[in-house]
Amino acid sequence: MKCLIVDDDPLMCDLLEHFCSKVDAITHVITTTSGFESVNLINSSSFDLILLDFNLPDINGEEILKAIDPKSAVVMVTSNKDFASHSYEYDQIVDFLVKPIDFPRFFRGIQKAQDFVNRYREKDNRLFIKEGNKLVKVDLEKVLFFKSEANYISVVFKEKKILTLMALKELEVKLPDFFQRVHRSYIVNLNKIESIDNNAITIGKMHLPVSQSHEKELYQKIKLLN
Template sequence: MTCLIIDDDPLICDLIEHFCSKINDITSVTTTTSGFESINLINTSSFDIIFLDFNLPDITGKDILEIISSNSCVIMITSNKAFASDSYNYDQIVDFLAKPIDFPRFFKAFQKAKSHISKNQEKESRLFIKDGNKLVKIELESVKYFKSEANYVSVVLQDRKILTLMALKDLEVKLPDYFQRVHRSYIVNLNKIDSINNNMVELGEDYIPVSQSYEKELLAKINLLN
């Protein structure tokens, strides 16, 4: 798992990073003392768990919660115990740690986050879409890419295509992290990419254009997955 620690106190960042180093499931830790920098990090990278301080000097933890995706997995860390009851109004928050923090309580919060992530991944592994008058279950791992076609989306699998009435932007928010928008008309499964060359993505016999506006995000996500 990858983690992001956001706290204006470097000592707290060091402590949480030390706690993370004791857990084998955590493979990468990024720290920042700036709320604004954390937003840039969240927008350009993918983190499984975010440890978020409530009281930041440039932007509050509450403000960050309003900005980031509702699918984020956040453990709040703060001395502001008054926020504890309000914190559960946010879908992103899975637990609340009050300073000072000890490892047993930290580990309990991590276990809750791990369980939350596991349940979300299970939900995200499949999607039901409308095909004519029936709902069809799609195993997302088998999807090569999605293509916008006017008011429809074409779901391209290894052996077939399904045309469903929906907007690509509505579909995009339902997809797991291994899908990436590469063009206003295409979302690709990163695990199905064979090569990227001359602003084109190759998926088997299919070649998908990559818009300049999505190229940087695509390359950043591929590097993260690797």
């Protein structure tokens, strides 16, 4: 999980970051002591988990919650007990930790967050597409790339491909974050990329073009997912 820690106390940020380092499921951590900066980060990137203080000097946690993607799990970490009952109005708040906290209690909250994130990932990683007269369930994690072919799209796997009547632009909005448009004719699974060199992506024995108009966005997405 990619995690954002929001707390105006630098010592608490350090403690939470230390706790996160002890959890294998958390692979990347960003910290901020500013509520406004947290909103900018949330709007410009995607986070699986947000550890959120309620009482911030510039903006309170309730305002920040409005900017958070409903697919992100939120664990409130605060000394404000009054918000505890109100927090249940937010579906993505999976736990409420009252300061001071210890690691065992923190870890229980992370386990709840991981269950929440996994449920959404399972939904996001499935897509039904039409192949001829039948609907076919596609496991998106196994897709190498999508290729536009006139009015059709080839869904390319390691051992096979499926042809469906659909526009690439229509498909693009339905895909999870690990897919990226790299060319007017290609959307690739970033997890399947083996190398990028001279504006070409290598996936297995295949080499796919990267257009200049999509190059910057591709590298930004790769950086965010790492």
